[in-house]
Amino acid sequence: MDHRLVSTILALLLSLSQAHPLVDLGSEGAYYDKKRIENAMKTFNTETCIRFVPRSSQRDFISIENRDGCFSYLGRTGGKQVVSLSRYGCVYNSIIQHELNHALGFYHEHTRSDRDQYVRINWENVTPGTIGNFQTEDTNNLNTRYDYTSIMHYGR
């Protein structure tokens, strides 16, 4: 199945259970390449049914901040939800979209329940403390093909 179509289907399913994500670039936005972040969000708006909208006074929202590294919680946590995009190495289209996908509830592609049929993890090469990034999750893969090129897949 076409990757774009899969993304659209997954996004559609997400939108059924989640309100449109609200975004607050915060006061640090001035230090960012805000345009890059907005462009990455626009792709969601044009390629999926997810719509990122600027926050006004909503209680639950994503706050994109310049913290130490690129990271996000998985799925909606409620209240202010930080997505960290350090301006030192995270403000790239693929990374922005990767972290936003985590906030939307997507796991890494290489942790889906059927991944052992497609990739082999060289555990001896996994940095201690990052093992969680390689453990499989109890995912329903919705009959989608394993996607080696997914933005949510680590490099080989």
Ligand SMILES: [Zn+2]
């Ligand atoms: Zn990730």
